[in-house]
Amino acid sequence: xxxxxxxxxxxxxxxxxxxxxxxxxxxxxxxxxxxxxxxxxxxxxxxxxxxxxxxxxxxxxxxxxxxxxxxxxxxxxxxxxxxxxxxxxxxxxxxxxxxxxxxxxxxxxxxxxxxxxxxxxxxxxxxxxxxxxxxxxxxxxxxxxxxxxxxxxxxxxxxxxxxxxxxxxxxxxxxxxxxxxxxxxxxxxxxxxxxxxxxxxxxxxxxxxxxxxxxxxxxxxxxxxxxxxxxxxxxxxxxxxxxxxxxxxxxxxxxxxxxxxxxxxxxxxxxxxxxxxxxxxxxxxxxxxxxxxxxxxxxxxxxxxxxxxxxxxxxxxxxxxxxxxxxxxxxxxxxxxxxxxxxxxxxxxxxxxxxxxxxxxxxxxxxxxxxxxxxxxxxxxxxxxxxxxxxxxxxxxxxxxxxxxxxxxxxxxxxxxxxxxxxxxxxxxxxxxxxxxxxxxxxxxxxxxxxxxxxxxxxxxxxxxxxxxxxxxxxxxxxxxxxxxxxxxxxxxxxxxxxxxxxxxxxxxxxxxxxxxxxxxxxxxxxxxxxxxxxxxxxxxxxxxxxxxxxxxxxxxxxxxxxxxxxxxxxxxxxxxxxxxxxxxxxxxxxxxxxxxxxxxxxxxxxxxxxxxxxxxxxxxxxxxxxxxxxxxxxxxxxxxxxxxxxxxxxxxxxxxxxxxxxxxxxxxxxxxxxxxxxxxxxxxxxxxxxxxxxxxxxxx
Numbered sequence: 001x002x003x004x005x006x007x008x009x010x011x012x013x014x015x016x017x018x019x020x021x022x023x024x025x026x027x028x029x030x031x032x033x034x035x036x037x038x039x040x041x042x043x044x045x046x047x048x049x050x051x052x053x054x055x056x057x058x059x060x061x062x063x064x065x066x067x068x069x070x071x072x073x074x075x076x077x078x079x080x081x082x083x084x085x086x087x088x089x090x091x092x093x094x095x096x097x098x099x100x101x102x103x104x105x106x107x108x109x110x111x112x113x114x115x116x117x118x119x120x121x122x123x124x125x126x127x128x129x130x131x132x133x134x135x136x137x138x139x140x141x142x143x144x145x146x147x148x149x150x151x152x153x154x155x156x157x158x159x160x161x162x163x164x165x166x167x168x169x170x171x172x173x174x175x176x177x178x179x180x181x182x183x184x185x186x187x188x189x190x191x192x193x194x195x196x197x198x199x200x201x202x203x204x205x206x207x208x209x210x211x212x213x214x215x216x217x218x219x220x221x222x223x224x225x226x227x228x229x230x231x232x233x234x235x236x237x238x239x240x241x242x243x244x245x246x247x248x249x250x251x252x253x254x255x256x257x258x259x260x261x262x263x264x265x266x267x268x269x270x271x272x273x274x275x276x277x278x279x280x281x282x283x284x285x286x287x288x289x290x291x292x293x294x295x296x297x298x299x300x301x302x303x304x305x306x307x308x309x310x311x312x313x314x315x316x317x318x319x320x321x322x323x324x325x326x327x328x329x330x331x332x333x334x335x336x337x338x339x340x341x342x343x344x345x346x347x348x349x350x351x352x353x354x355x356x357x358x359x360x361x362x363x364x365x366x367x368x369x370x371x372x373x374x375x376x377x378x379x380x381x382x383x384x385x386x387x388x389x390x391x392x393x394x395x396x397x398x399x400x401x402x403x404x405x406x407x408x409x410x411x412x413x414x415x416x417x418x419x420x421x422x423x424x425x426x427x428x429x430x431x432x433x434x435x436x437x438x439x440x441x442x443x444x445x446x447x448x449x450x451x452x453x454x455x456x457x458x459x460x461x462x463x464x465x466x467x468x469x470x471x472x473x474x475x476x477x478x479x480x481x482x483x484x485x486x487x488x489x490x491x492x493x494x495x496x497x498x499x500x501x502x503x504x505x506x507x508x509x510x511x512x513x514x515x516x517x518x519x520x521x522x523x524x525x526x527x528x529x530x531x532x533x534x535x536x537x538x539x540x541x542x543x544x545x546x547x548x549x550x551x552x553x554x555x556x557x558x559x560x561x562x563x564x565x566x567x568x569x570x571x572x573x574x575x576x577x578x579x580x581x582x583x584x585x586x587x588x589x590x591x592x593x594x595x596x597x598x599x600x601x602x603x604x605x606x607x608x609x610x611x612x613x614x615x616x617x618x619x620x621x622x623x624x625x626x627x628x629x630x631x632x633x634x635x636x637x638x639x640x641x642x643x644x645x646x647x648x649x650x651x652x653x654x655x656x657x658x659x660x661x662x663x664x665x666x667x668x669x670x671x672x673x674x675x676x677x678x679x680x681x682x683x684x685x686x687x688x689x690x691x692x693x694x695x696x697x698x699x700x701x
Contacts, residue, residue, distance in 0.1 A: 394543025516673030
């Protein structure tokens with residue numbers, strides 16, 4: 001499971017049609033959004049877009065969208081799928097066009113200017129979304145089509161689209177009274193601003209902190225590559241001759257894993273844990289309290305007991321009880337394993353003659369010692385075989401062997417950032433599939449974590465022309481140094497395969513219409529299943545080559561990786577599950593209250609029995625998933641893990657590159673969002689998913 005979340009489509013893109021139809025009409029050439037893109041593959045002309053272009057494009061996009069909706073409402077003909085649903089999902093093209101670019105760059109290459117624009121446009125977009133979602137006359141037409149759907153000759157995709165659009169309007173307040181609609185608008189407007197501010201605070205707090213080391217003795221234990229990276233970071237910050245570490249994970253985790261100075265490990269880890277919880281201008285406690293309170297009120301307005309009930313209605317889980325049953329079952333299996341790991345590490349401390357108890361900032365350091373002791377395996381001996389370019393080519397090769405697709409790098413093309421690279425993706429016959437950007441290394445202007453996003457989604461134009469997707473994979477991997485290329489950790493290797501899986505899901509899409517409905521607890525299946533190939537011995541021997549000698553990774557190391565797959569699974573599962581359960585605890589609240597979030601968090605984690613040596617993967621004040629698109633949804637990673645482990649077992653049974661199985665799985669990906677997810681899975685597997693493979697693969701059974 002990943003410590004990152006998938007990059008979700010912005011609220012502006014979600015709000016009406018998720019359309020990328022290139023019919024901008026007559027417009028000025030001065031604003032790049034007001035004309036058809038004249039670039040290779042019709043990518044956004046990133047090099048021509050000025051921050052001053054965004055607000056005029058947002059404003060014009062919203063007005064055009066309103067006009068298009070009004071045209072549907074004013075149609076005096078009897079509502080049909082063709083005159084109501086189709087024009088609605090194809091509306092808002094200009095607005096979505098600018099939103100894809102703006103929100104993509106605001107995450108991957110933000111600035112003070114972009115963040116100010118986001119603050120300005122966020123409430124406008126929220127109001128615009130509500131104006132459409134709560135348009136009574138528009139809903140009357142949609143409801144008429146829905147109630148009379150048996151009279152129309154709808155295919156499976158059209159029926160699924162209609163059903164979900166109707167439910168979406170109901171869930172967004174279409175049946176509320178005028179008074180309650182106004183209340184909902186105010187709640188949505190406040191939530192939009194608060195969630196934006198939460199994310200901006202998290203980014204600024206992360207970028208603000210740096211641990212400066214002046215004495216080289218304090219670098220004892222660190223690999224030379226880590227020291228060199230810290231020196232280059234210091235130089236970039238005007239501190240040449242010193243070493244700088246930050247709370248960005250590619251900087252922090254190697255320090256926690258290798259640094260012998262325990263006090264400095266504590267200092268760095270506590271700085272990470274206390275982000276946005278120090279009473280500064282970036283403090284998020286009150287913001288999160290308001291968000292949780294407003295979500296309870298929103299749920300009640302819409303007729304739900306809790307916000308979790310509201311969110312889960314459209315997911316595979318359907319209800320909070322099913323989520324908690326899964327989380328509790330796994331918690332009961334993982335916590336004893338984590339306690340065993342704790343005792344094993346404490347034994348190492350005691351054997352070394354150290355007079356202290358294991359703390360959370362010690363875990364990575366002694367876990368690395370334990371891994372070396374049990375498997376004679378060190379992170380530092382693996383990295384030389386995980387050169388970034390080799391790993392990326394390994395992921396490409398897996399996709400080629402499974403699906404026949406190829407990747408051809410495109411250099412003369414606008415890019416979202418100079419660090420980004422681009423590849424044209426083609427079928428085996430050479431036909432175009434889509435474009436893939438990849439942007440790998442951290443910078444101050446980039447959000448933390450890793451994600452996969454879109455600059456254009458797949459669909460068919462009303463004229464029947466296929467519009468091809470543009471996907472982007474954004475990561476924060478270990479950076480290259482002057483003497484070494486980027487050498488990844490095993491976790492970063494899995495992250496690359498993970499996000500690449502999301503990209504394949506979007507590239508393989510076969511939806512006709514520009515609106516799809518992907519169940520959030522199904523969305524991680526395409527990504528997490530790719531992680532199984534990342535560390536499979538057959539795949540490792542193909543791409544893992546020493547960056548200096550080019551020699552294939554030795555069988556001895558491959559065997560160690562395979563044997564150590566159960567290693568630290570107690571920690572990995574417990575820290576994730578603690579965060580997932582905390583998310584559900586916030587959103588299972590049935591009454592609004594003035595929540596003291598850190599006390600609430602402390603009480604809940606004590607209640608479930610989290611051991612003090614393990615912190616939840618995210619504390620409340622920087623838990624960006626639950627203020628963004630994963631509210632009452634962080635459990636989705638483990639729900640999808642049941643699916644991906646069960647699905648990969650199908651490949652293992654027939655061969656990891658079995659063409660028949662791969663073709664069936666590609667069909668699942670192609671229909672994702674246009675067919676019920678359980679039906680999709682049963683079509684692939686021949687039955688509903690089972691949890692057995694997950695428990696077995698994680699050593700929890």
